[in-house]
Amino acid sequence: MSSEKILSESTEEYLEVLYKLSLKERPVKTTNISSMLNISPASVTQMIKKLEKEGYVHYSPYKGVTLTEEGYKVASNITRKHRLLERFLHDVLKIKKEKVHDQACEMEHSLSDDAERALCHLLKNPDECPDDEELIPVCDFKFETCEECHKRRQEEVNEVGKRDKNLVSITDMKKNEKGKVSFIRGDYKVIRRLMDMGITMGAQVSVLEVAPFKGPVELLVRGSHLALGRDIAKNVFVEIIRETTSRSGGAVSYG
């Protein structure tokens, strides 16, 4: 996910413009950027230098700017989001052509990759954006075909939450230790069933008993005793809650 690095909106905006301009000329002249963004050439140069430092562009004075590989990736992604949004605003929400560009400019920065994907499904994999009929860049998801991508959206979510380093599988929890459910992976139906049974994100669980020979684990969750097979249990991850004051001594903390 590209959201790991949070880029400022202006960075994204610059990269987007560079993407568009570099389809016509390479390297892109800074004057073209400044006229497109309606910003003085001086501040454009300043920003470009900043982008170069971050590794998104190569800049040689008097010649112009070219996108690095990394820069191209970010730029095409943001452009894709922008154009998909334009399509959405125009086709689904029936907003006038002239207005969609500005609106999309606002929205593109906060659109997650998942949302982008769903948008693409909703619009049935569009090729062009409505206002100037430019091509929408391809997505950078690892799917062979659009069809494959579609199926996954409908059916399977095989992970919920984010797997951080400090998380522990419940099979590794000690008895009577408390943990907060933070990450579940596995079969979609199993995840749904677990959530119905109370193992939702943030729910507090503790281990009551573990059967030997890789047998199931008995948990206490939301006041109910739940047995989970080892293969399911090992894919539920928690953040251990350190108890600062153990008033009750643990033994009577369940029931």
Next chain:
Amino acid sequence: MVKLPECIEKSDYEKTLSSSPKNETSSQPCDITLALAGNANVGKSVIFNYLTGSDQVVGNWPGKTVDRAEGNLQYKGQNIHIIDLPGIYSFSTFSMEEIVSREYIAYENPDVVINVLDASVLERNLFFTLQLMEMEVPMVIGVNQMDIALQKGFQIDTEKLEKALGVPVVPTVATRGEGLQKLIKKAIKVSEAKKIPKTPIEYGGEVEKVIKQLQTFLESENINLGYSNRWVAIKLLENDPEINRQVESLSERAIQFSNYLALELEQIHNEPSFSIIASERYALANRIAAGAQERCEYKISLSEKLDKILIHPLYGYFTSALVILGLLVWTFVLGNFISEIITNAMSFFQPVDPAMSGPVLAVLWNGAFGGLVAGLTLIVPFVIPFYIMLSYIENSGLITRVAFMMDSFMQKIGLHGKALIPLILGYGCSVPAIDSTKILETRRERLLAAFAITFAPCSARTIIILSLVAIFVSIWWALALYVLDIIIIFVMGKLALKAMPGESTGLIMEMHSLRLPSSSVILKQTWNRTKSLTYMVFPIFIAGSAVIQLFYVLGVLEPISNFMAPLTVGWLMLPAFAGILLIVGVVRKEFVLLTLVSFVGTDLSLALTPVQFIVLALIGMLYIPCLSTISILIREFGVKAASVISAANLITALLVGGIAAHVLSLFL
């Protein structure tokens, strides 16, 4: 895990259902239709039994292998039809029970739904209650097992709960009948007023906003699925495939909009929308539960102490083994004892051995009578005690503890802990055992379990092993056959797993608190189960036995037996008449023995060599399931699966038998 077997009246139900969508299974007109809904093991069936008494039928939901229990109650001149919905935790589409329940509530519109809660696990139970309220049905809540909650240290203020939910709440202890009169009174009142909880419980901030937005949109699109639109909106956001499909056929725009809203939510929380809604609903349930319950002083109860032992990493295995052994010993010892009494009593009237000569009518009569005795000596001594014990083990919660301990072993043949129960049953009789595979989640698992069961040495096969091998060869050879059978079960289980690959369902099982089950529920459950089994087994026994004996007398079996000679005599090295024994044995395995006796007299050692005894016992043990087993296989899994299983049995028997015949004749 309270499961009742489906009943023979299934087809009747389908008829009544197709002719009139409303419930009119009873001949009397019903004033009120009442549905019981709630999680599994909250005491719904206890309430159902209390209310309906003996006036109840257990059938099947049309086309589904889910039990449909219904009954009638006369209350102050009103005729109340009660339906006990299966115990479920949510209204998703991941199990038949859930689909059946939600479609019943939406399409058959019960006048009132009684939502039964387990007071000791209030929060988890309220998760379901909230979903029921979203469906906007007239409802009453019975907070059951107040006594167990108190033992666990929870004091529940039902008035506060009533205020928080806006639905009438009645505290009950169903096992003692407490509060049930009040519950039914409130339910009638609600059904008369058709009172639907007006203000739905609202979710937190943006989730509620999104639900409302979608609900308004659905209304503007004039979507009506029979469910409330708020519920449909929530289900769409939860990505419910069934509702998605239904809405999509009416308005694609609605789906697009819901996808868009779901994404908006996912963006905020960085989680799939179904997960957000589950969390929000639980947060709500938690708040309501916390507001209505107070912790009070409590002692660690006996059941909790017992529980510690039952799932102890070491003692747990002993107790599990004890439970299994206890069940087997109880069934066998008691069963054999009663079986003998019945056989003796019946032979007083008529010889029960197969008649192999005489006038046709006499043979038919003898055959039919023999079949009747066969049925009686199966159902009364073995099945009834077994069902009673099983019901106890199930309802007390013992079974979940055994499943917990045994899960890792069962995983080896692709099944989880709960599948142990049908397998143990198989040692008694395959028919109820296959029936009980219903407790497993998927058809694949049910099939795997049923397949393993057909190899288990049921009581009839045990009799063959004992009387052929133990008496005429040696007890050690009999034991060896038993051990061999267990190995065969394991090997065949592994093979079946190879043949039917697929994800095996992991164990997700609630371990509700241990309790002494109410004997009225036990007896009624046993009665319903026995009844449905009787309807199925008796006609087969009677007709099958009569026909086969008739065939024999008419000389039809002789040519078949001769035709089979290359196999029986050549490969298995048995006497020529063995073909007839095996055909007769299909009706009922003991017939192998009885027919043999009628051929050669009681001293069997004159006719067979030790190797032949062992081979005959082996074949008799494995070769094909008996008629009643085949018929339940057909009922549960269809003709194709039943034939495949029978064929696999036959091939295994011939292979193992032939090899044994050739190898053993070198030594013995």
